[in-house]
Amino acid sequence: MSSEKPTLYTFVLLNRFTMMPFASAIEPLRLANRAAGRTLYEWRLVGPGGESATCSNGARLILDGGLDVEPRGHEFVIVCGGIEVAAEATKPVLAFLRRMARGAGGMGAFCTGAWVLAKAGLLDGRKATIHWEYHDGFAEEFPEVDLFRSVFVDDGNRITAAGGTSAIDLMLHLIAEDHGDPLATEVADQLLHTGIRTGQDDQRLSIPTRIGVRHPRLTEVIARMEANLEEPISPAQLAADAGMSTRQLERLFRRYLKRSPKRYYMETRLGRARKLLMQTELSIIEIALACGFSSPSHFSKCYRAQYGSTPYRERGTGSA
Template sequence: MFGNVPRELPQQIALVLLPRFSFLPFTGLIESFRLANRLSGQELYRWKLVSTDGQPVAASNGLELVVAGDLSVAETCGTVIICGGIDVHLIKDKGLDGWLRKADRRGADIGAICTGSYVLAKAGLLEGHRCTIHWENLAGFCEDFPEIEVTTELFEIDRNRFTCSGGTAAIDMMLNVIARQHGHELAAAVADQFMHERIRDQHDRQRISLPARLGVRHPKLLAVIGTMEQNLEEPLSRSELAKGADLSTRQLERLFRKYLNRSPARYYLELRLNKARLLLLQTNMSVIDVALACGFVSASHFSKCYRDFFGRTPRKERGLPLKGEPEPGEEDIEALH
């Protein structure tokens, strides 16, 4: 199991860099390894950077890293970490899939940070395992892999699979692993070097709380917004939302106008459209399927709402030609209205 005391030191780790990988979680891993080595006074971790073709890889921030070689140079590594980032769901690399399955057969611990979970899922390595992914990619991942148990945890360690939601969560995952393998005192010392005042566990939130995110602390308003976020595919009516928060519809309207400067219907629509954008960018779902997944029953109305909000149609969002896209204007029976 990943996180157990390694059989021998240093622990050999291969970091597979994918094009446009996220730099922050990657750096969090590397610096955790480096500081653990430095503060322990011994080489606990040894890592190498690899790419699928042995060529340098540019991160999403444009920085390009030289690697030790292609996947073949990592054949003896007992731990493999896929470093994902932007548009990983578009990667189709049978060579990488096969190499990962081979690493699994030889008993390697295999994991991913940020959107690298997509690669493990496509290779069939997450079946029967819990995993997590960055909150922004969660809806798309669930649509593409409905049979996989995906959570909203900061990170998941399930036997010899481990996944991390990305960002600074990579630091917390490694601090927890360091604590398991080499003691809490060393993990705390590494956290101190980071000026990371608390080692979060896997159950901490990925996102900041609703009050912090919105700058609002009215409990009934927050309760309604939480209910909206949980019911995007089948939107609730205004009266249902009000009743659930023990409010009248007029009180509900006033709360949204006062604190968010928009109607409940408008706020709900924006939530659904933002989810739709993520699905368009992160999945191969058709426009109509995206519309249905976000509570619209008409592709034409969805297209009109999307264009009004984002300034472009759903097809143009994907860079597709406009041919065949339904024209806006058809009536849409929305549950909200």
């Protein structure tokens, strides 16, 4: 985008959008203007209804307009999503995004906003990211999108940030592209953001940090489990590939995680299944197969043992 006139960011605030990524994006823009001593960036807030938007923490923001605003060529339109995002992908919202895409300089999304952007067909054949909690459901729902687990993705005129503070890293990246690294560094200093992440950085904490254990072989086995949920690998094969016996693998898991490798693997697969139940319209049998269960009945039995409810009842009473 041209640096001769201010770049406009239009934030589309969907109902129950997440505050953190929105604030993490707008503050770097404000600070860039302050550090430069001139207006490099402008922004406007729009959303359904055109009056106010309520975020997931209950706070309300006054909007600058509704879904009738016109696109501008020097503009990025950013969809800010949050909880129960599938319900926000209404026909008016999708029509608005498609219209804006025809006239704006670029489109983007924060957190679950990528779901709505994909539903509008605006991420087909493009690289993107979404919050890790929604990654599996998104991948099943939109196979035409080249999905990454990184904190943000810059695919030219399509930009996405996974949520939380990842929007800070994306905006610093864009500020550096627009006006140079020194300005981006100054903005980062003002934000006390000492570790600037790139598009290659993963969203989630490392496996050792997540499980609270630093053991190379245990980490290796868990990484293989997480990468093979649809076609589970037997404990014997996992042990052999890690250079140990099945008994050694059992002892390793029981010592550090207080459960067997089989139990840990099952809990991981069921966790993924639960996300797919809540976030997609996939059938129960499709979810069962996607999580390594040979039949819906076996899946239902294991699910009930873990969560105290069947997948069918969970979907009937749960929220997306």
